Amino acid sequence: MQGKTLYDKLWNIHLVRSDENGSDLLYIDRQLIHEVTSPQAFAGLKMNQRHPRRPSASLAVADHNIPTKDREKGIDNPISALQIQTLEENCKEFKIPYISMEDHRQGIVHVIGPEQGATLPGMTIVCGDSHTATHGALGALAFGIGTSEVEHVLATQCLVQKKMKNMLIRVDGKLQEWVTAKDVVLTIIAKIGTAGGTGYTIEFAGEAISDMSVEERMTVCNMAIEAGARAGLIAVDQKTINYMKDKPFAPKRDDWESAEVFWETLKSDADALFDKTITFNANDIQPQVTWGTSPELSINIYDKIPKRNPEYSNALTYMGLSEDTSISDYLLDKIFIGSCTNSRIEDLRDAAKVVQGKTIADTIKLAMVVPGSGLVKEQAELEGLDKIFIAAGFEWRDPGCSMCLAMNADRLDDGERCASTSNRNFEGRQGQGGRTHLVSPVMAAAAAINGHFVDIRETN
Amino acid sequence: MEKVSIIDGVVAPLDRSNVDTDAIIPKQFLKSIKRTGFGVNLFDEWRYLDHGEPGMDCSNRPLNKEFVLNQTQYKKAQILLTRSNFGCGSSREHAPWAIVDYGFKAILASSYADIFYNNCFKNGLLPIVLSEEIIQQLFLLLKEQPNFNLKIDLENQMIHGASELSIPFELDSYRKYCLINGLDEIGQTLKYGNSIDDFELKHKKNFPWLFTELEV
Numbered sequence: 001m002q003g004k005t006l007y008d009k010l011w012n013i014h015l016v017r018s019d020e021n022g023s024d025l026l027y028i029d030r031q032l033i034h035e036v037t038s039p040q041a042f043a044g045l046k047m048n049q050r051h052p053r054r055p056s057a058s059l060a061v062a063d064h065n066i067p068t069k070d071r072e073k074g075i076d077n078p079i080s081a082l083q084i085q086t087l088e089e090n091c092k093e094f095k096i097p098y099i100s101m102e103d104h105r106q107g108i109v110h111v112i113g114p115e116q117g118a119t120l121p122g123m124t125i126v127c128g129d130s131h132t133a134t135h136g137a138l139g140a141l142a143f144g145i146g147t148s149e150v151e152h153v154l155a156t157q158c159l160v161q162k163k164m165k166n167m168l169i170r171v172d173g174k175l176q177e178w179v180t181a182k183d184v185v186l187t188i189i190a191k192i193g194t195a196g197g198t199g200y201t202i203e204f205a206g207e208a209i210s211d212m213s214v215e216e217r218m219t220v221c222n223m224a225i226e227a228g229a230r231a232g233l234i235a236v237d238q239k240t241i242n243y244m245k246d247k248p249f250a251p252k253r254d255d256w257e258s259a260e261v262f263w264e265t266l267k268s269d270a271d272a273l274f275d276k277t278i279t280f281n282a283n284d285i286q287p288q289v290t291w292g293t294s295p296e297l298s299i300n301i302y303d304k305i306p307k308r309n310p311e312y313s314n315a316l317t318y319m320g321l322s323e324d325t326s327i328s329d330y331l332l333d334k335i336f337i338g339s340c341t342n343s344r345i346e347d348l349r350d351a352a353k354v355v356q357g358k359t360i361a362d363t364i365k366l367a368m369v370v371p372g373s374g375l376v377k378e379q380a381e382l383e384g385l386d387k388i389f390i391a392a393g394f395e396w397r398d399p400g401c402s403m404c405l406a407m408n409a410d411r412l413d414d415g416e417r418c419a420s421t422s423n424r425n426f427e428g429r430q431g432q433g434g435r436t437h438l439v440s441p442v443m444a445a446a447a448a449i450n451g452h453f454v455d456i457r458e459t460n
Numbered sequence: 461m462e463k464v465s466i467i468d469g470v471v472a473p474l475d476r477s478n479v480d481t482d483a484i485i486p487k488q489f490l491k492s493i494k495r496t497g498f499g500v501n502l503f504d505e506w507r508y509l510d511h512g513e514p515g516m517d518c519s520n521r522p523l524n525k526e527f528v529l530n531q532t533q534y535k536k537a538q539i540l541l542t543r544s545n546f547g548c549g550s551s552r553e554h555a556p557w558a559i560v561d562y563g564f565k566a567i568l569a570s571s572y573a574d575i576f577y578n579n580c581f582k583n584g585l586l587p588i589v590l591s592e593e594i595i596q597q598l599f600l601l602l603k604e605q606p607n608f609n610l611k612i613d614l615e616n617q618m619i620h621g622a623s624e625l626s627i628p629f630e631l632d633s634y635r636k637y638c639l640i641n642g643l644d645e646i647g648q649t650l651k652y653g654n655s656i657d658d659f660e661l662k663h664k665k666n667f668p669w670l671f672t673e674l675e676v
């Protein structure tokens with residue numbers, strides 16, 4: 001019999017029924033909920049007098065529009081406040097576990113899921129948020145859904161889905177020093193394009209991926225959606241299992257043992273068939289900086305900005321860049337280290353290493369570090385990372401999505417240029433007229449010190 | 461949900477690829493807890509010259525005259541013609557809500573982002589995939605003749621225009637069935653309640669730890 005991919009296996013384990021049209025009914029183990037994409041789903045439930053099938057299969061948290069400082073003063077934007085209040089009330093009414101803004105575990109939904117063991121290998125995980133792909137790093141089938149589907153999962157614990165095709169992206173060999181998971185995924189997106197993975201689930205494999213920590217793998221899977229794939233996957237190995245060990249909601253005792261046996265099967269068979277395979281050589285991957293308004297418009301730090309072609313002209317104009325110049329010629333206004341792509345403890349440790357004992361350039365108006373969760377923040381403070389950042393001139397904030405999408409007060413002003421560790425550089429994403437360059441945490445940290453982008457390998 | 465069968469309307473050209481959901485409906489409007497009212501803010505940053513915030517009276521805002529939806533002939537357009545990878549970016553269903561609220565009933569593009577594509581069907585919006593050549597042809601046609609109607613016949617999966625223009629399109633039969641009958645997908649799934657119960661029992665037996673109560 002033909003071997004199965006990890007995606008095939010996860011799909012089959014959760015298949016409730018198939019119909020003749022090729023639409024499958026898939027059982028969903030965990031739904032993560034946040035304030036922005038859920039109110040209309042709860043309203044829909046109420047309107048139709050329906051109830052959540054398994055309230056405790058969901059976990060809710062507010063992250064997108066909460067303030068990252070002076071939180072005790074509350075939320076001054078009344079519309080944001082209402083959205084969060086609505087989430088709280090809905091969770092209370094429907095008995096959905098909810099981590100409040102005051103709770104020390106609060107944070108970005110994709111950071112706290114794995115951190116709490118609320119997302120586990122082998123699960124199907126959904127959330128009304130496209131970066132749900134992140135959880136695929138644990139060997140779970142995780143993908144973003146729309147609000148009608150949020151309602152569908154609440155009511156039925158299932159989703160009607162069509163199976164995607166299988167894509168394998170191998171990154172063979174070893175990464176150079178200072179080249180990170182972020183550079184790997186930006187390189188992949190630059191190569192295959194933002195629609196390259198449309199219609200596929202991408203499994204990432206190869207030596208460079210196995211060498212990565214679980215947190216680095218999350219950075220890679222997080223941006224699978226930026227390559228057009230709803231889900232990214234990485235096989236379970238001993239690192240994944242070790243990572244899960246002490247997590248609050250991870251299986252305990254006997255359950256742990258049987259879970260471990262199951263988790264070890266969560267990899268593609270050697271003879272599994274992929275519809276498409278693309279291979280990269282890790283050693284060729286260089287530190288990346290995006291220059292355009294789509295994540296695929298990324299270059300090696302030392303390369304020149306590509307020549308204007310009609311497709312790029314909007315992007316160049318918007319970004320205020322000239323073709324054939326170096327990205328390091330442009331002064332930066334703001335630095336943002338955060339988001340569900342790069343706000344976990346290892347990201348902060350890496351960035352702290354770069355800024356330690358240095359100060360940010362005078363021309364930088366604001367450099368901020370926004371930890372992904374309260375627990376990441378606590379851990380960083382335990383290690384003294386906060387002091388390193390503050391001494392260097394960074395602001396040390398409370399956890400949330402923050403300037404990744406600028407729904408709260410953290411944003412770029414018109415024309416401001418930002419080195420950002422987030423995942424999207426769309427027009428207006430970080431504030432209307434704001435110019436976003438996506439980079440790794442170490443590249444963002446080095447840019448803060450220098451006031452412009454530099455090749456991290458040359459300055460460190 | 462409203463039933464969809466024939467869509468007959470003006471076609472508005474949005475000549476861009478990779479139109480992302482942040483462009484379709486900027487994030488400040490995501491703070492609403494309602495499903496309606498997003499139409500006036502569809503493509504807000506392209507459509508208006510000032511910065512839009514929720515709750516603003518859009519009738520007095522300065523318009524970007526260049527933008528297609530501000531041209532008189534497209535104000536009541538029902539069909540949006542665009543290029544590849546439309547709706548990429550976030551999963552926000554506010555994007556199709558805004559498009560529908562504006563008055564669009566169908567989109568013609570050479571490809572869509574997966575989540576956006578799915579979201580359209582839940583809102584009675586028909587995203588049609590056509591080849592790049594046909595999309596290009598339609599753009600050229602619109603250049604020559606900026607104001608024309610197309611008639612989309614969902615049942616027969618055909619698009620008709622003036623001078624014998626007719627273009628067939630593909631569509632998944634389940635989605636077509638739901639659109640034509642205006643079916644609520646949740647209601648459809650709930651019919652399989654027994655299958656879900658059986659599955660859940662088996663699943664719980666195999667993987668009890670997946671059913672741990674999250675006590676926070």
Ligand code: SF4
Binds near residue numbers: 401423
């Ligand atoms: S950090 Fe950014 S990408 Fe991640 S969930 Fe929040 S807004 Fe979305």
